[in-house]
Structures are given as C-alpha cells and as structure tokens.
Amino acid sequence: MLVITLFWIVFVRYYALCESSYKGVDIGNSCQYDVECILGNGGEYSKCNRDLMICICTINHRGEDQCLPDSDENYGFCRRRELFESLKTCTLECSPKGTKIWTENEDWNGEIMQPFSQMIHDKKTSVCYDPRRALNTVSDGFEVKQSSIPDSGLGVFTNVYIEAYTVLSVFKGTFDPEVDDVSSIYSWTIRPQNGGDVYWTDGTNIAQSNWLRYMNTPITAAMENLIGIEFQERIYYLAFRAIQPRTELLIWYGGSYAQFLGLEPFDHPNYLINRMPGYAGGSCEREWKHCENDKNTICADGFCLCRNGTRQREMICVQDEELGGYCVGFNGDTCKQDKHAECQRGICVCKNYSVPTNGKCIPDETFGGRCKESNGQKCLFDNKTECANGVCKCIFGTSAVGGICKTDEAYNGICIGNDGDDCELDENAECMNNICVCKENAVPINGRCIKDVQQKTKV
Incomplete structure (x- = not known):
C-alpha cells in the first residue's frame, strides 16, 4: 500500500x-x-x-x-x-550536437588552403558563434594592444622574429556579392582572376573576422613591413622584409584609407629590390603557376613565393628534409628526403662521409663524391669511376646518366647513333634520343636487354 x-x-x-x-x-x-x-x-x-x-x-x-x-x-x-x-x-546545423564538425583544413571561415611556406595560421576558435572571434584568433607570438600610430586604436605587435616572405594568415570577414560597394575601413577589394564581378571582404564585425583586421596603416615608408597580396580570391598578408620582435605590423591599405586618416602620401619601398625575376622573392607573371626559374615556387599577385613544404634559401626554395632545407628531427637524425643528410639545428647538412653536390649529398668514393686515391685509381665504392684531383669521375667508356656512371653503347648508357640504330655493346638495344633502350622484342634484365622469349613463343 x-x-x-x-x-x-x-x-x-x-x-x-x-x-x-x-x-x-x-x-x-x-x-x-x-x-x-x-x-x-x-x-x-x-x-x-x-x-x-x-x-x-x-x-x-x-x-x-x-x-x-x-x-x-x-x-x-x-x-x-x-x-x-x-x-x-x-544551433541550426541539423545535427544532434548542433555544432559543425571541423575537418583537417577547415575553420569557421571555411576551407583554408596553405599554398605558401612559412605561413602563420590563426588560432582556432569556435566553429559557431564567437563574439570575440577576431581577438581569439591571434596567433601565438603576437598580441593586440594600443597602436604606436596616433589615434589609431588597437594594433598588432609581434613578439617573435619574422623571416622575410612569411605569409600571415588570410584576411577573413563577410562578403555579399549583391552589394556594389563597401564603405567599411576594414574591407579589401577582391578582383577574381576569371574576370568575375568585383566584391569586398569586410572585417568590421569582430565575430566574423580575424586578428588581421587590427593591423594599422603606416605613416612613413620606413614603418611599412607588410603588403596585401590576392591569391585565389583571398587576401594574404606578406612580410616583404624581416621583422624584429616588439615591432608593430603595418600594412598600406590604399590612398582612400590614408585620406580618411588625413595621412600624407609617400613613396613605397621597392619590394622586389635586388631580387631576380622568376626566382624566390622576385617578380613573376604566370599567376598560380610556378615561377620561371624555380619549380618549388608559386606566383601570387606578381610575387614569386615558396610553395608549402619548402623554405627560401637565398633566391631559391629548398624542399624540406633535403640538403639545405628545414628538418624537424633531433640533431643527427637522417633527413627524410636524403638518406645521406642529417638534421643539425633544424637544417639538413651532409653527413661526414658525404659531400654536397647539385643539391644532394653524395657519398665519398662514389660518382661525384670525394676520394683519397691517386689520380687514375678506381674509387672504392664505384668501379666505373676513378679518382681525379680528389673527386670520383666516370672512367673512359662510361658517362653520367641520372647521377650514375653508365657504360656507353649499352642499356641505359649514352649512344651516338641515330634513332633506331643498334647500340654497339648490346644487340638487343637501340639508340633513342642518344640513350640505349631495349628493342620492342626485348626486356631489361640485370643491366642488359634480353629477348622476350615469352612474347616470341606467343607469336
């Protein structure tokens, strides 16, 4: 009861x-x-x-x-x-959690590509609403505080050293293709490469923008250290010179903004000074393609920049984890792209038994490497080479093909005949573009072209 x-x-x-x-x-x-x-x-x-x-x-x-x-x-x-x-x-994400699930290359602004090396990304924030998003996206090593420019409010300062040609994130904001003009001082004009209509990216709303909105314009040419470049309909901020710690990041927003602030116009520095066209840091013309003299580069808004996975060394872009490139291992660890190179203080250098040659580490006593024998004596680890003034070179009757000494007029070796002529040292090989290749009825086996018996039987 x-x-x-x-x-x-x-x-x-x-x-x-x-x-x-x-x-x-x-x-x-x-x-x-x-x-x-x-x-x-x-x-x-x-x-x-x-x-x-x-x-x-x-x-x-x-x-x-x-x-x-x-x-x-x-x-x-x-x-x-x-x-x-x-x-x-x-909350209107149409899922039980009511939030959007992140993917690897995505943030609240959508998918963010990293086409360039040395690119500094935003700190990730809520994929949904964040009323302080612009402040919460500030990357580590930077801070937003009172600007050094009079009457400019907040500004962005770096607390770390920034290498020249470092890309600082993407300017993020809102855009409406139906709007013909934007009067906001926090906006960039986007001109699509395909000739589409011009539109504006507006960073006025701090809940829908990022930390780049706080960067101010300089009042003299000497203060300028960033420029805006347009790539695939996004605005990236580029450090055109090295920037020391405790420096405010300043970028020129154009004449109309300067007029709004009452600034006197000034001549901008030559960003491409002492840089050869077609090389890293120089000028380029083929937008979105690699630059003329370096396949590890990409052309963005007339600037030749290093691709993601490479770093600029002088005027060339060197692949990470290979000779001269950046590495992430401990001192002495083998670099991932060159087994004869090791990581030392974050840079790949040749191991003690090898020497740098044409961007690779070449082991001693092999073709292109160092040798200790007298002139004319065979190198220890390559019987097709001989020592000549301390360097291993191909012996008579062989030539370097792909960094290896190959016997002339034999399979994979150099030939001097016309296309289709038999190679002198291999009857089953023929000369094509000055290289011996196997004939149609032969296959390469142990460095020689052998007639394809199976194919002959079928016929």
Missing part, C-alpha cells in the same frame, strides 16, 4: 510539473529538458542539446522557425554562413 501511495505522489507531481512548469522554448534558446523544445516552435522534431543546453532540430531535420523533415523541398534552411552570426543560428 505504501509503495502504491508513493507512486501516485511521484506521478501526480511529475504530471503537474509537465503541465504547469514547462514552457515552450524556441530553437536556439536556452533549455534544460527536451519537452521545453517540443512545446516551442521546434515541435516534435526538436530536442535540448545536452552540450550547449539550447534547443536544436534533431538529426535529419532542418529549419529556422520550425523543424522540418530533411528533403529536397526543404533543402537550404540550414545555411552555413549564418553559423557565425548569432547563438541562435549557430
């Missing part, structure tokens, strides 16, 4: 609570229980998210004022652009 009485007491209280205490809660507003959301505009397709404690649409349902089944007719209610504008629209 006591058990039954307790049951009715609990039931009556729970029923009364459902009827009198629960109030309808609309999508995006704070909640504690699912029933609150069901009684709100989300209806039966809504629930209370336990992580965010706000009402969201359940999985496979989408909507704004109400939750509707996912279908072609209702497609588009959940718009990703609105994820960053307010807490309410942040």
Whole structure:
C-alpha cells in the first residue's frame, strides 16, 4: 500500500510539473529538458542539446522557425554562413550536437588552403558563434594592444622574429556579392582572376573576422613591413622584409584609407629590390603557376613565393628534409628526403662521409663524391669511376646518366647513333634520343636487354 501511495505522489507531481512548469522554448534558446523544445516552435522534431543546453532540430531535420523533415523541398534552411552570426543560428546545423564538425583544413571561415611556406595560421576558435572571434584568433607570438600610430586604436605587435616572405594568415570577414560597394575601413577589394564581378571582404564585425583586421596603416615608408597580396580570391598578408620582435605590423591599405586618416602620401619601398625575376622573392607573371626559374615556387599577385613544404634559401626554395632545407628531427637524425643528410639545428647538412653536390649529398668514393686515391685509381665504392684531383669521375667508356656512371653503347648508357640504330655493346638495344633502350622484342634484365622469349613463343 505504501509503495502504491508513493507512486501516485511521484506521478501526480511529475504530471503537474509537465503541465504547469514547462514552457515552450524556441530553437536556439536556452533549455534544460527536451519537452521545453517540443512545446516551442521546434515541435516534435526538436530536442535540448545536452552540450550547449539550447534547443536544436534533431538529426535529419532542418529549419529556422520550425523543424522540418530533411528533403529536397526543404533543402537550404540550414545555411552555413549564418553559423557565425548569432547563438541562435549557430544551433541550426541539423545535427544532434548542433555544432559543425571541423575537418583537417577547415575553420569557421571555411576551407583554408596553405599554398605558401612559412605561413602563420590563426588560432582556432569556435566553429559557431564567437563574439570575440577576431581577438581569439591571434596567433601565438603576437598580441593586440594600443597602436604606436596616433589615434589609431588597437594594433598588432609581434613578439617573435619574422623571416622575410612569411605569409600571415588570410584576411577573413563577410562578403555579399549583391552589394556594389563597401564603405567599411576594414574591407579589401577582391578582383577574381576569371574576370568575375568585383566584391569586398569586410572585417568590421569582430565575430566574423580575424586578428588581421587590427593591423594599422603606416605613416612613413620606413614603418611599412607588410603588403596585401590576392591569391585565389583571398587576401594574404606578406612580410616583404624581416621583422624584429616588439615591432608593430603595418600594412598600406590604399590612398582612400590614408585620406580618411588625413595621412600624407609617400613613396613605397621597392619590394622586389635586388631580387631576380622568376626566382624566390622576385617578380613573376604566370599567376598560380610556378615561377620561371624555380619549380618549388608559386606566383601570387606578381610575387614569386615558396610553395608549402619548402623554405627560401637565398633566391631559391629548398624542399624540406633535403640538403639545405628545414628538418624537424633531433640533431643527427637522417633527413627524410636524403638518406645521406642529417638534421643539425633544424637544417639538413651532409653527413661526414658525404659531400654536397647539385643539391644532394653524395657519398665519398662514389660518382661525384670525394676520394683519397691517386689520380687514375678506381674509387672504392664505384668501379666505373676513378679518382681525379680528389673527386670520383666516370672512367673512359662510361658517362653520367641520372647521377650514375653508365657504360656507353649499352642499356641505359649514352649512344651516338641515330634513332633506331643498334647500340654497339648490346644487340638487343637501340639508340633513342642518344640513350640505349631495349628493342620492342626485348626486356631489361640485370643491366642488359634480353629477348622476350615469352612474347616470341606467343607469336
């Protein structure tokens, strides 16, 4: 009897609570229980998210004022652009969690490419609404504080050394292709390479922009240390010279902005001074392609920059983990792209038994490497080479092909005949473009061309 009485007491209280205490809660507003959301505009397709404690649409349902089944007719209610504008629209991700799952190369602004080396990325923030996003994206080693430029408010300072040609993130903001002009002082003009309509990226809203918006314009040419470059319809900030710690980052935003601030115009420095066209740091013309004299580069807005995975050394871009390139191992670790190189203080150098030659580390006593024998004597580890003034060179009757001494007029060796002529030292090889290759009825085996018996039998 006591058990039954307790049951009715609990039931009556729970029923009364459902009827009198629960109030309808609309999508995006704070909640504690699912029933609150069901009684709100989300209806039966809504629930209370336990992580965010706000009402969201359940999985496979989408909507704004109400939750509707996912279908072609209702497609588009959940718009990703609105994820960053307010807490309410942040919840409309059409999933039980109500938030957007990050992918490897994506942030709240969408997919961010890293085409350049030495690129400094934003610190990641909430993929949904963040009212202080611009401040929360400041990368490590930088800070936003009072600018050194009079009457300019906040500015960005670096606390670390920045190498020349370092790329500082991407300018992020909002854009509306329907807007013909933007009067904001926090905007950049985008001119698509395909000739599409000009539009503007606006960083006015700190909830929908990043830390680059706080960088001010210089008042003299000597203070300028950054420039904006447009690449694939995004604006990147480029350090055109090395920048010392405790320096404010300053970029020229154009004449109209200078006029707005009442600044006197000045001549800009020659960013390409002492840099050869087609080389890293120099000028280039083929946008989005590699520069004329360096395949490890990429042409962006007339500047020849190093591709991701390489670093600039003088006027060339060197691949990471190979001779002269950057490495991430401990001192003495073998570099990943050159087994004869080792990591020393973050740079790949040749191991003690090898010597740098044409961008590679060549072992001693092999072709191109050092030798200790007298002139004319065979090198220890390569019987097709001989020592000549301390360097291993190909012996008579052989020539270097692909960094290896190959016998002339034999398979893979140099030949002097016309295309189709037999190679003198291999009857089953023929000369093609001055290299001996196997004839159609032969295959290479152990350095020689052998007639293909299986093919002959089939015929």
